[in-house]
Amino acid sequence: MMESAEHEMLRSLGISVLPKSVDGEDPISWPRVAANCDYQAAAHFEDLLQIDVSVSKIGTSSVSYLFQFSRDGSHVAKGTLTAVCCRLADSGLLKTAIPDDVRKLFEKHL
Ligand SMILES: CC(C)(COP(=O)(O)OP(=O)(O)OC[C@H]1O[C@@H](n2cnc3c(N)ncnc32)[C@H](O)[C@@H]1OP(=O)(O)O)[C@@H](O)C(=O)NCCC(=O)NCCSC(=O)c1cc(O)c2ccccc2c1O
Numbered sequence: 627m628m629e630s631a632e633h634e635m636l637r638s639l640g641i642s643v644l645p646k647s648v649d650g651e652d653p654i655s656w657p658r659v660a661a662n663c664d665y666q667a668a669a670h671f672e673d674l675l676q677i678d679v680s681v682s683k684i685g686t687s688s689v690s691y692l693f694q695f696s697r698d699g700s701h702v703a704k705g706t707l708t709a710v711c712c713r714l715a716d717s718g719l720l721k722t723a724i725p726d727d728v729r730k731l732f733e734k735h736l
Pocket residue numbers: 643644655656657658659660684685686687688689708709710712714719720721
């Protein structure tokens with residue numbers, strides 16, 4: 627659920643989760659390196675949960691998110707996730723600095 631919420635947030639900022647290569651440049655994506663979730667109340671099958679996503683930290687190449695889960699206005703869980711900005715090179719994932727334009731978009735959600 628956190629990954630889906632993260633992807634929705636990226637899309638809302640106009641950031642593709644897995645863009646196509648343009649002009650032979652390596653596309654950039656966001657593999658996750660850490661995730662955690664604290665459950666504060668039970669959620670049941672078919673419950674409709676709201677997930678509020680915010681950015682808790684922007685590093686050089688990493689971005690951390692906070693996820694607040696609620697049901698009918700009551701807190702259910704709190705999660706965190708850290709992803710790293712990477713070039714999808716032929717050799718695999720290579721860490722790279724978060725581009726300035728993307729950093730500015732994330733800063734709006736700090
Ligand atoms: C992602 C890596 C390639 C980075 O490796 P590297 O060794 O270069 O990174 P650093 O150790 O220097 O850390 C970079 C950056 O992250 C912060 N960080 C690292 N670990 C943690 C942690 N546990 N908690 C918090 N923060 C952490 C560190 O402080 C640095 O921050 P700065 O801001 O200071 O730069 C390499 O780590 C790697 O490959 N990891 C495995 C990733 C993985 O397989 N994850 C499992 C889920 S799969 C996934 O999420 C995924 C998503 C995609 O979108 C993909 C797209 C295309 C292909 C594959 C994808 C994919 O597997």
